[in-house]
Amino acid sequence: SQQGEEDPQALSIQEGENATMNCSYKTSINNLQWYRQNSGRGLVHLILIRSNEREKHSGRLRVTLDTSKKSSSLLITASRAADTASYFCATSLNYGGATNKLIFGTGTLLAVQP
Amino acid sequence: EAGVTQFPSHSVIEKGQTVTLRCDPISGHDNLYWYRRVMGKEIKFLLHFVKESKQDESGMPNNRFLAERTGGTYSTLKVQPAELEDSGVYFCASSQGTSYNEQFFGPGTRLTVL
Numbered sequence: 001s002q003q004g005e006e007d008p009q010a011l012s013i014q015e016g017e018n019a020t021m022n023c024s025y026k027t028s029i030n031n032l033q034w035y036r037q038n039s040g041r042g043l044v045h046l047i048l049i050r051s052n053e054r055e056k057h058s059g060r061l062r063v064t065l066d067t068s069k070k071s072s073s074l075l076i077t078a079s080r081a082a083d084t085a086s087y088f089c090a091t092s093l094n095y096g097g098a099t100n101k102l103i104f105g106t107g108t109l110l111a112v113q114p
Numbered sequence: 115e116a117g118v119t120q121f122p123s124h125s126v127i128e129k130g131q132t133v134t135l136r137c138d139p140i141s142g143h144d145n146l147y148w149y150r151r152v153m154g155k156e157i158k159f160l161l162h163f164v165k166e167s168k169q170d171e172s173g174m175p176n177n178r179f180l181a182e183r184t185g186g187t188y189s190t191l192k193v194q195p196a197e198l199e200d201s202g203v204y205f206c207a208s209s210q211g212t213s214y215n216e217q218f219f220g221p222g223t224r225l226t227v228l
Contacts, residue, residue: 043207100215102157
């Protein structure tokens, strides 16, 4: 079953507005990461939040993690046209194994209108 | 510092042919991962190397896929023989230290099987 599900699937906002994307997952995690993918390009790592953290900031990005609700949110403040991309959450499962395979959500397509 | 690189960026082959994808991780990263995204679906884990050893290959779809990482540096992923459903984008990622760190992704190889 899919570990990460994101909503909304698509989001269109005006430049300068804030964008919020949510991610829900199903099992215990070690950490959760957010990635961005511009059209036709690779995945760019944005931020990692560990299971014992509740909030993390990086520039215009703010990520929260609620392990009791098994959910995370990514907030982009003062959006720019260049933020237009697909955003994915990816969870690293906490099962004591030596691997760290990431389980990706289906992504949120963000369009920032100039 | 150079990021993760992948070659080729695009590959178009006929069903039944063989294709080999290459990934060069960030220098010094022991962990190397392969993922793929088939059309309309989420990005899925294929396998994880720690140096030259396969740590987890639970995501490999079938025995038509063979991954190697000789010498613990670059990795290749061979598909032989390719089928139509193998079309998609194949991503490579690497991480350093313990496996529960950020994974840095390459730009991906878009594979089209006709």
